[in-house]
Amino acid sequence: MIAASVTDYRELSRRKVPHFLFEYIDGGSYGEVTLRRNTSDLAQIALRQRILRDVSRIDLSTQLFGQMLSMPLALAPIGLAGLNARRGECQAVRAAESAGVPFTLSTVSACSMEEVAAAASRPIWFQLYMLRDRGFMREMIQRAKAVDCPVMMFTVDLPLPGSRYRDVRSGLSGADNLKGAMRRTWQVLKRPRWAWDVGVMGRPLSLGNVAGVMGADAPISDFLAWLGSNFDPSVTWQTLDFIRSEWDRPLVIKGILDPDDAREAVKLGADGIVVSNHGGRQLDGALSVARALPPIADAVRGDMTVLADGGVRSGLDVVRMLALGANGVLIGRPWVYALGGRGEAGVRHVLHLIEAEMRVAMALTGTTSIDQIDRTVLARGGDS
Structure with missing residues (x-):
């Protein structure tokens, strides 16, 4: 199959990847209404x-958190992403680096931050x-500081994990660990190339x-259970002062959907937010x-960097x-789909596609630089 788009x-x-792993990446919570809304x-x-404008020289470069990027894009943190290919996060970080954009490593990555940092020449x-x-x-x-991480992203929209029914059906999560393990094993056996390349090598x-x-030999389901039991539903904005005191570099709060929460992030002293569900x-x-972003951007314009995910x-x-x-x-999902489909080459290709599509758009x-893209680019009613 020739992959010409993210789809x-x-x-x-x-x-190519085992069913439980694809469903984990692809799925959403409950009836997946918000998942569908994000794209639709x-x-x-x-x-x-616009027509008859000189667009012979288009510059996609921009600066985020003091870093010059080839385009205003970063690879989002995705848990378990590295299991989609052999030492997958290391492959993805090399692809991101080749495209001149940052890679964000998840807490629950397959590869440790030290391994991924060693695979890259930039932090x-x-x-x-x-x-x-x-x-x-x-x-x-402290480990992030040791590998010279320039940006820390704190995910705050998980006081409790949402119910992801696809993970239950696939055997990735649920009460019956033995039955789930047997279901996952069968799914792995149906993907022999993945089983050898990722599971063995x-x-x-x-x-x-x-x-x-957790221990290096703990099954994936145990890791997820440990993570779920360790989310802290008592966290408040005051609690996050702990983070600001420990981290003296750019701090980004991920999981903002309301303008009032964005304003609280400004009060905290965060350098940026990620508008994300x-x-x-x-x-x-x-x-x-797409619906949440405009009023949030208006609420904190000039006070911090706003990312959308x-x-x-x-x-x-x-x-x-x-x-x-x-x-x-x-x-997020685009780079993980590409990683599962073609490894590092797939991630490189997706980033190339995005760059080319941005240039055409x-x-x-009629815009030739990133700072020219604002609401004047929207058609009448286009942001409603």
């Missing part, structure tokens, strides 16, 4: 086509959850950053990112998010 890579990944609402944003960004175990969090922060199959507290994996029925499937979508008020965009809207 193609989704199908390629579905064919964004696709409905109309852009204003990686790191994402951390707000957990009950403050000692573990301090350790993660890609060992150790553990979540590198938390292996120290966790990819439709938490509160089903919540606003899509949710529903982006093309370079055209990146331009839409920028026009709605984002300074930069995160992509900018040319046809």
Whole structure:
């Protein structure tokens, strides 16, 4: 199969990785209403086509958190992403680096931050959850400093995990560990190439950053159960002062959907926020990112950097998010689909596609630099 778009890579990944792993990446919570809204609402944003303008020189470069990027894009943190290919996060970080954009490593990555940092020549960004175990969090922060991580992203929209029914049906989560393990084993046997390349040659199959507290041989289901039991529902904005005191570099709060919460992030002293509904994996029925973004961007304009994450499937979508008020965009599922489909080469290809699509979208809207993309690029009613 020739993958010419993110949609193609989704199908390629579905064919290549075990069913439980594809469902974990692809699925959302409950009825997946918000998951669908993220893409459908964004696709409905109309852009204003302009003609007879000199668009012979288009510059996609921009600066985020003091870093010069080739385009206003970063790879979002995705748990278990590295299991989609052999030492997958290391492959993905090399692809991101070749494209001139940052890679953000998840707390629950297959490869540890030290391994991924060693695979890159530029520092990686790191994402951390707000957990009950403050000692573990301090350790993660110190490890991130040790690998010279320039940006820390704190995910705050998980006081409790949303119910993801696909994971129950696939055997990844649920009460019956034995039955789930048997179901996952059968799914792995149906993907012999993945079983050899990742399951055998890609060992150790553990979540590198938390292996120290869980043990390297613990099954994936145990890792997820440990993480779920360690989310802290008592966290408040005052609690986050702990983070600000421990981390003296750019701090980004991920999981903002309301303007009032964005203003609280400004008071905290955060350097940026990510407007995100966790990819439709938490509160089903919540606003899509495309609908939530404009009033949030208006509320904190000039006070902090605003990133958007949710529903982006093309370079055209990146331009839409920028026009709605984002300074930069995160992509999650697209790079993981590509990783599962073709490894590092797939991620490189998806980033190339996004860049090319952005150039076309900018040319046809009469813009030649990122700072020219604002709401004047939207067609009348295009941000409604």
